[in-house]
Amino acid sequence: MSWLDIGALDDIPPRGARVVKTQHGCVAVFRTHDDQVFALDDRCPHRGGPLSEGIVHGHAVTCPLHGMVIGLADGLAKGADEGAVATYPARVEGGRILLDAARLIRGRAA
Numbered sequence: 001m002s003w004l005d006i007g008a009l010d011d012i013p014p015r016g017a018r019v020v021k022t023q024h025g026c027v028a029v030f031r032t033h034d035d036q037v038f039a040l041d042d043r044c045p046h047r048g049g050p051l052s053e054g055i056v057h058g059h060a061v062t063c064p065l066h067g068m069v070i071g072l073a074d075g076l077a078k079g080a081d082e083g084a085v086a087t088y089p090a091r092v093e094g095g096r097i098l099l100d101a102a103r104l105i106r107g108r109a110a
Helices: 101-106
Strands: 003-008 016-022 025-031 037-041 055-057 060-062 069-071 090-093 096-100
Touching: 003 016, 003 101, 016 101, 025 096, 037 090, 096 101
Parallel strands: none
Antiparallel strands: 003 096, 016 025, 025 037, 055 060, 060 069, 090 096
């Protein structure tokens, strides 16, 4: 894999998110309370709400528009809701957040 450095882990507050703009759309990068990092499309599957503006809790995010809960690890809707968003490989190395550049270039990921 080819990794793209998008910034320092400390640039994202715990339980927060930042947006990375790509030619295929925006990717939301989330930092959990335990400093794990996840990357998802920044569009809720329900009505396209900006997940990066949602509430991060545990390893999930709640859409700010209609309350759909999305798992950060798998991009799947939780509970009674249905839907999913694409996920992107992310990791932290030396305090820097890295995303899989090839997946960002290709667009939608698994």
